[in-house]
Amino acid sequence: MRTFIQEIADTIRKEYTDWDNLTVIFPNKRASLYFRKALAEQLDTPRWAPNIVSIEEFIGTFSDLQEADKLSLIVSLYRVFKRITNSDENLDRFYFWGEMLLRDFDELDKYLVHAAGLFKDLSNQKELDQYFDYLTEEQKQFLIEFWQTIDFGSSASKRKFLELWQSLYPVYTAFRQQLMEEKIGYSGMIHRHVAENIDKFVPAAKKKEVNTKYVFAGFNALTSAEEKILTWFTEHRDTRIYWDEDAFYVNEPHREAGTFFRQYRKHTVLGQTFPPEPKTYLGQAKKITVLGVPQKAGQPKLLAQQLDTTLRLLAEQNIAERTVIVLPDENMLMSVLYALPPSLQSINVTMGFPLVSTPYYSLIDFLFELHLHKRKDEFYYRYVLALLNHPYLKARVGEEAAQWREFIHKNNQVHIAPSFFEKKHELLEEVFRIVPTEEFLAYLIRVVEALATSPDAGGLMEKEFAFHFHRILSRVQELTLSEPMELRMQQRMFRQIVRTEKVPFTGEPLKGLQIMGVLETRNLDFDHVIILSLNEGLWPSAPRQGSYIPHNIRRAYSLPTSEHQDAMYAYLFYRLLQRAETIDLYYNTEPDVLGTGEMSRYLYQLIYETDWAHERKILYNPVQVHEAKPIAIDKKADVLEKLERYFGKALTPSTLNTYLECRLKFYFKHLLEIREPDEVEEEADARIFGNIFHKVMELFYQDLRPPAGQWAVKEEHFINVNAKLERFIELAFRQHFHLPDTKVFEYDGRQLVVKEMVKKFALKVLSYDKVYTPFTIEFLEAKNFTTPVNITQRDKTLSIVLGGLIDRVDEKANTVRILDYKTGKDENKFESIESLFRRDPKRNKAAFQAMLYAWVYAQRNATRSPEVKIQPGLINRKEIFKDDFEYGLYLGKHRIDDATPYLPEFEKHLLTLLHELFNPTVPFDQTDDLKVCGFCDYREICSR
Structure with a gap:
C-alpha cells in the first residue's frame, strides 16, 4: 500500500x-x-x-522576529515579572512557574486569544456582561461556572489570587513589548504576529x-x-x-x-x-497482535525474540526501514536498543531522550551534592562513594576506585579531605577539590570536558550527552553574571532546565529499523508497526502540564484542554495504523506505582468497538510456589576442616551464643564467613555507643597503669574525672573514625548526644569504682583471655581454645570480679545454669558470657586459694542508674557472690555443647523457632 x-x-x-x-x-x-x-x-x-x-x-x-531559546525567554520574563509585581523571588524558584507562564502565553498567542479579556477580573456577572460582550453565551456560561465553584477558602486567599491574576496581563504585555524591541519572540508570539498581519507580510x-x-x-x-x-x-x-x-x-x-x-x-x-468522502484504509485486512507483558522490562525482551527472525528477513530484502518501533515511554529507549538482536545492522532513532536519564545528569548532580554537603574543607563520604561508583569515573579510573572505596569503608572515613586523592589520578584530583561558589560552574564544565575528551570517552551518544550538558552549564554560568546565585540555587536552576530537555538523536533517517516517539510518527506510514507501552497514561499521555489558566476559562476561550489532547493522540494512533499491514501492540499487564498498568483506551476500542480481526496474547510466568525445604549441612570432611580453626583460634562466647541460637547461622557466619559488606558508620547507633564507652573505660584505667608492679586503683585517682573523660572521649572518637591528631575534631549531630551519654554512663561507673577502691586490675580489655579444653571426637582427642576479650578483671580482698560492660538492655538475672544453654530466644546471653569468663578464669587459675571468690557480673546501663544497684549476677533472686559452686554444672553443659558442635553426626541445621529468623541476616538464604 x-x-x-x-x-x-x-x-x-x-x-x-x-x-x-x-x-x-x-x-x-x-x-x-x-x-x-x-x-x-x-x-x-x-x-x-x-x-x-x-x-x-x-x-x-x-516575520522579522527571531525565535529565542527557552532559557533566554524565561530570564527576560523573570525580569519583567519582578518589575511589574515587585516580587523578590529568586530566578531558580521562578523558573518552574516562569516555564508554565511562558507556555500559557505561547498558547494564548497561537490560539489568538483576547488576552486582556482573559486576564480581566471576572468576579461577578455584571462585569462579565459589561466587558465580555464578544463572548458567546456558551463561553460566558463556562466562565460563570468557574467563578461560582472555585473555593478560595477565605477572602484573603481570594484577594491574593485576584492580585496575581490581575498582574498577569501587565506582565504579558510588557514581556511582549520587550521582546518586540529586541526583535525576538517565542513561537506563539511569532505565529500571532504573522496571522494578524498576513496581508502586510505577503507581497501585495x-x-x-x-x-x-x-x-x-x-x-x-x-x-x-x-x-x-x-x-x-x-x-x-x-x-x-x-x-x-x-x-x-x-x-x-x-x-x-x-x-x-x-x-x-x-x-x-x-x-x-476536503474530498466529499474520506478514504477507507482502516477497514482493510491487517494482521493485528495485542501482546500483554508483565512489567516494562519484559517488553524489550519479548520484542527482541519476536524480531530476531523477522528483521533478518527484512535486512536481506533491504526494507528494514519499513518497520517502526514506537515508544510512548521514551525512558524505554535504552532498554530497547540493548535488547535488539545483533543481526540488525542499521537503526535510526528519531526521538528525544530525557537528559535526566543520562549518566552525566547523575554525575553533575552528585558533584553539586558533594560540595553542598562538605564540612569545612572535607567531603562527605556518601557523595565521595557515589562518585567513585559512578560508571563514568569507574571506567576512567579503573579498579583502583574499588580499592579506595574499600579503604573508606574499612577505615570509617566519614569526611574525606581533597588531599586523599592527590597523586592518585588526574581526573580525581580535578573532581575532588575545593571550589569557590563563583567558580563552581566553570569547575563543572572542566569536569565534563575532561570526561568527553578522555581516550575512553565512549561513543557518539556519550559525546552528544556531554555537548548538551556543556551547553546548559555554560548558559547557567552566563546567567550567574547578572543573577548571582548561591550553590543550592545553581543546582535548582540546573535541575529545572535539564528536567525538560531532551537529546535529539540524529542518524540516517531513511535507512534501517526506525525507532520513534509518538509525535515523530506524524504523516509517516510503515508496513510493520510495533508500539510498546500502550498503556493509559503513556498513550494517551497523562493530562497536560500545569497552567495558570483554569480549565473552564480554557474552554471558554477555546484553548487546548485535555479533550483536545485526547483527540490529537487518538488521531496519531489510528493514523499510524491506517496503511500498516502488520501491527504488534504491546502493553504492560502489571500496574505500577503510577497506575499505568491499565491497558490503553485505544486498545479497548480496537478490541471491543471494531470488528477487526486480531490475535491477543498474554505473556506470563506460571506461579510456582516452592516450599521452603529444611536446610541441613552435614559435617563432611571439608566442614570438619573448617571447624579445626578453633583448635588455635578462640571459640568466643558470642560465637557459642550464635550456635545456640541457630546451628545453620553459625555455619554461615563463622565457617563460611558470609558477612554483610562494610559500611561507613557515621551515625552514633547503639553499637558505636558501646564501642566508644568501652574505649573510654580502657583509656581511663590504662592511664593509671604503673610502669611496673601491681596495677592498683586508689581513691585519689578519681580527681578531675570530668576533664579526663572529656579528653578520653575525644580520643575514642578519633580512633573510631580514624582521625589524625593534627585534625581539629568537632562533635556534630548525634555524635554530641553519644558523647554526653558516654560521659554520663562513665561517670556513674567510675563513681561506683571510687567507692570500691582500693582494688587492683588484673586484666583490662584482654584479647587473650582464653583457656584450652579437650574433647573427644570419635577416636581422637581435640584441643579447643575457649575465651575471648574480657572487659575487666579486678581483685580486692580475696574477691575477683569478672566485669562485662553492657550498654544495651541486657538483664543480670537468669533462671538456672541449664537455662543458659537452652535454644530459647529469651536465653540470657550476657549472663552466659559472664559465666563462661568466670569458668575460663577458674581454669586459668586452678591453683588459686579456695578462699578466693570469683564474682561475675554486668555493669549494665539498664540497672546502674537505679538507687539499689548492686554489682553481680542473680540466679533467680539470689546474687552470686562466688560462682565457684556453679562452675561444675556450667562445665558439664559446656562440654556437652562442645561435643555436639564437633560431633560429625550432628549437622548444622535451622532453628525451629521462627522468631529467631525475624532479624537474621541469612533469612533470605533460608527462605524464611
Whole structure:
C-alpha cells in the first residue's frame, strides 16, 4: 500500500510542472525529509526540488522576529515579572512557574486569544456582561461556572489570587513589548504576529496572479493562528490542502480521532479543500497482535525474540526501514536498543531522550551534592562513594576506585579531605577539590570536558550527552553574571532546565529499523508497526502540564484542554495504523506505582468497538510456589576442616551464643564467613555507643597503669574525672573514625548526644569504682583471655581454645570480679545454669558470657586459694542508674557472690555443647523457632 507521503509526491509530480514556484508545507521536518525521498524515487531524470518546509519554517519566513531559546525567554520574563509585581523571588524558584507562564502565553498567542479579556477580573456577572460582550453565551456560561465553584477558602486567599491574576496581563504585555524591541519572540508570539498581519507580510499582488503555488499536507490539529494562515492562503493564493484522514473515525461522531476533521469540514473556507468522502484504509485486512507483558522490562525482551527472525528477513530484502518501533515511554529507549538482536545492522532513532536519564545528569548532580554537603574543607563520604561508583569515573579510573572505596569503608572515613586523592589520578584530583561558589560552574564544565575528551570517552551518544550538558552549564554560568546565585540555587536552576530537555538523536533517517516517539510518527506510514507501552497514561499521555489558566476559562476561550489532547493522540494512533499491514501492540499487564498498568483506551476500542480481526496474547510466568525445604549441612570432611580453626583460634562466647541460637547461622557466619559488606558508620547507633564507652573505660584505667608492679586503683585517682573523660572521649572518637591528631575534631549531630551519654554512663561507673577502691586490675580489655579444653571426637582427642576479650578483671580482698560492660538492655538475672544453654530466644546471653569468663578464669587459675571468690557480673546501663544497684549476677533472686559452686554444672553443659558442635553426626541445621529468623541476616538464604 502506498504511503500518504508517496501519494502527495505522485500528485506533485503529475499536477505541478513549475517546481521553482512551488512550496510544500508539512507539519514537521521529518515528513519533509520523507517527502523529498519519495519525490526523488518517482523521477526518471534529475531536477530541482520544490521548496519543502515545515510549518514553523514557513510562518517564520514572514516575520522579522527571531525565535529565542527557552532559557533566554524565561530570564527576560523573570525580569519583567519582578518589575511589574515587585516580587523578590529568586530566578531558580521562578523558573518552574516562569516555564508554565511562558507556555500559557505561547498558547494564548497561537490560539489568538483576547488576552486582556482573559486576564480581566471576572468576579461577578455584571462585569462579565459589561466587558465580555464578544463572548458567546456558551463561553460566558463556562466562565460563570468557574467563578461560582472555585473555593478560595477565605477572602484573603481570594484577594491574593485576584492580585496575581490581575498582574498577569501587565506582565504579558510588557514581556511582549520587550521582546518586540529586541526583535525576538517565542513561537506563539511569532505565529500571532504573522496571522494578524498576513496581508502586510505577503507581497501585495492581485489575488490569483501570484506565481507561487502552495501545498499544505498532513495537518490535523491546527492552532487558531495556523488555521487563519491556511485560510488566508486558500482564499488569496493558489493553494491546495491534502488531509490525511480515514472514514473510520471521521464519519463516527463518537470517535475523538476525527474531532478536528469534522470541525474543518464545516469550515466555510477549509471545508472546500476536503474530498466529499474520506478514504477507507482502516477497514482493510491487517494482521493485528495485542501482546500483554508483565512489567516494562519484559517488553524489550519479548520484542527482541519476536524480531530476531523477522528483521533478518527484512535486512536481506533491504526494507528494514519499513518497520517502526514506537515508544510512548521514551525512558524505554535504552532498554530497547540493548535488547535488539545483533543481526540488525542499521537503526535510526528519531526521538528525544530525557537528559535526566543520562549518566552525566547523575554525575553533575552528585558533584553539586558533594560540595553542598562538605564540612569545612572535607567531603562527605556518601557523595565521595557515589562518585567513585559512578560508571563514568569507574571506567576512567579503573579498579583502583574499588580499592579506595574499600579503604573508606574499612577505615570509617566519614569526611574525606581533597588531599586523599592527590597523586592518585588526574581526573580525581580535578573532581575532588575545593571550589569557590563563583567558580563552581566553570569547575563543572572542566569536569565534563575532561570526561568527553578522555581516550575512553565512549561513543557518539556519550559525546552528544556531554555537548548538551556543556551547553546548559555554560548558559547557567552566563546567567550567574547578572543573577548571582548561591550553590543550592545553581543546582535548582540546573535541575529545572535539564528536567525538560531532551537529546535529539540524529542518524540516517531513511535507512534501517526506525525507532520513534509518538509525535515523530506524524504523516509517516510503515508496513510493520510495533508500539510498546500502550498503556493509559503513556498513550494517551497523562493530562497536560500545569497552567495558570483554569480549565473552564480554557474552554471558554477555546484553548487546548485535555479533550483536545485526547483527540490529537487518538488521531496519531489510528493514523499510524491506517496503511500498516502488520501491527504488534504491546502493553504492560502489571500496574505500577503510577497506575499505568491499565491497558490503553485505544486498545479497548480496537478490541471491543471494531470488528477487526486480531490475535491477543498474554505473556506470563506460571506461579510456582516452592516450599521452603529444611536446610541441613552435614559435617563432611571439608566442614570438619573448617571447624579445626578453633583448635588455635578462640571459640568466643558470642560465637557459642550464635550456635545456640541457630546451628545453620553459625555455619554461615563463622565457617563460611558470609558477612554483610562494610559500611561507613557515621551515625552514633547503639553499637558505636558501646564501642566508644568501652574505649573510654580502657583509656581511663590504662592511664593509671604503673610502669611496673601491681596495677592498683586508689581513691585519689578519681580527681578531675570530668576533664579526663572529656579528653578520653575525644580520643575514642578519633580512633573510631580514624582521625589524625593534627585534625581539629568537632562533635556534630548525634555524635554530641553519644558523647554526653558516654560521659554520663562513665561517670556513674567510675563513681561506683571510687567507692570500691582500693582494688587492683588484673586484666583490662584482654584479647587473650582464653583457656584450652579437650574433647573427644570419635577416636581422637581435640584441643579447643575457649575465651575471648574480657572487659575487666579486678581483685580486692580475696574477691575477683569478672566485669562485662553492657550498654544495651541486657538483664543480670537468669533462671538456672541449664537455662543458659537452652535454644530459647529469651536465653540470657550476657549472663552466659559472664559465666563462661568466670569458668575460663577458674581454669586459668586452678591453683588459686579456695578462699578466693570469683564474682561475675554486668555493669549494665539498664540497672546502674537505679538507687539499689548492686554489682553481680542473680540466679533467680539470689546474687552470686562466688560462682565457684556453679562452675561444675556450667562445665558439664559446656562440654556437652562442645561435643555436639564437633560431633560429625550432628549437622548444622535451622532453628525451629521462627522468631529467631525475624532479624537474621541469612533469612533470605533460608527462605524464611
